[in-house]
């Protein structure tokens with residue numbers, strides 16, 4: 537994004553944003569660019585939980601773990617096997633270095649747009665008045681529009697008391713103070729399976745408590761099956777149909793007990809059972825804003841029931857993804873500055889691409905095969921395995937597949953999933969097709985690179 541400010545007839549709009557994560561900082565940058573007078577309030581770190589605890593540190597750990605597991609596979613590539621060892625201090629330095637760089641970039645961008653940043657904790661005094669408690673005292677700020685982008689935090693049930701050492705939330709894992717020799721992961725959604733992958737790549741013996749009969753219960757069963765196979769191949773113990781009911785620590789040992797009587801002992805346990813919204817301290821009731829289980833109810837413009845108060849990101853209770861939070865922030869900025877009256881495309885949450893950074897990587901977008909069948913919609917499904925792709929063979933990693941779901945009458949691409957190396961990158965092609973209503977022929981007729989994994993996309997679109 538450039539640093540030019542766009543002239544606007546509503547330059548005086550005073551826009552106050554609570555939370556400097558992807559939702560808040562994107563809204564701040566775009567609104568300032570469109571001419572708003574923006575104040576961004578953040579109590580921890582500009583960049584938000586996404587940079588500090590969630591996306592960035594988890595993916596950095598996964599990248600290092602992935603390099604480690606890659607060294608175990610190099611024999612097949614004409615190299616001698618070498619064992620790698622984790623250097624906990626170097627790993628932590630690397631995470632902090634990446635976080636620092638990303639934070640500086642974000643702050644520079646906000647400064648270049650003239651955004652006022654205040655480090656402090658915000659709460660409502662009234663619908664147009666925000667109070668910020670800073671290290672130097674309190675300040676009150678008047679606002680014409682407010683964005684609540686205060687994010688979420690890990691859900692901790694009352695039967696579990698994380699100690700930050702061996703009973704962990706996801707936030708204590710980057711890296712844990714003592715590296716786990718064995719780990720029990722409680723929760724088998726996206727975060728849970730990523731933590732299984734992370735710690736098993738580092739050589740820990742991992743158990744996963746899966747409350748249903750399938751890991752990733754909301755995903756395509758075929759996709760989940762590939763991941764389960766990989767976990768079993770790596771020796772991960774799957775406790776299906778079990779709910780954790782207590783986690784106790786005794787010295788260096790942690791015991792997870794399940795409702796069916798099964799018990800797992802390990803050096804560490806991590807809770808990955810979802811999140812709760814950060815709204816309890818905001819005094820939203822003083823602004824008349826309605827919430828549902830703490831999440832702010834929003835309409836398609838991200839407005840709450842109070843028209844000038846918006847919510848975006850995890851706190852809005854929509855898809856808890858950094859990419860979605862940023863896009864919501866952008867849409868809020870456009871709405872606050874009246875741009876939606878000129879040009880506005882509504883956010884279609886059903887077209888959000890998402891990825892799971894496991895091995896193999898999993899990514900999907902748009903309509904899933906199972907969902908189409910559930911509503912009796914006619915679809916065409918084409919699937920191509922990476923085992924026939926030259927680049928996958930060269931990479932010594934030919935597991936996984938590309939699946940494209942399209943409309944049999946028009947050829948319009950409705951969705952797709954990819955399992956395999958670089959799936960998170962490759963899904964962009966299908967995501968673009970889904971957003972822009974492109975057809976399978978548009979993909980087939982693109983002149984792609986050879987040898988490349990993307991050739992399987994063209995093949996699946998045939």
Ligand SMILES: Cc1cc2nc3c(=O)[nH]c(=O)nc-3n(C[C@H](O)[C@H](O)[C@H](O)COP(=O)(O)OP(=O)(O)OC[C@H]3O[C@@H](n4cnc5c(N)ncnc54)[C@H](O)[C@@H]3O)c2cc1C
Nearest residue numbers: 555557558559579584585586590658687849850856857858
């Ligand atoms: C382990 C893990 C890994 C993840 N990995 C990915 C991934 O790979 N890709 C992806 O797209 N998503 C990922 N997510 C989800 C992603 O992190 C969130 O969807 C994203 O952070 C939401 O952005 P946000 O702006 O709503 O909130 P946040 O990033 O949580 O930022 C909110 C900010 O508001 C601040 N705040 C709260 N209350 C106040 C207050 N009263 N005053 C001032 N400031 C306040 C907080 O300090 C925080 O900095 C992951 C989540 C987890 C848990």
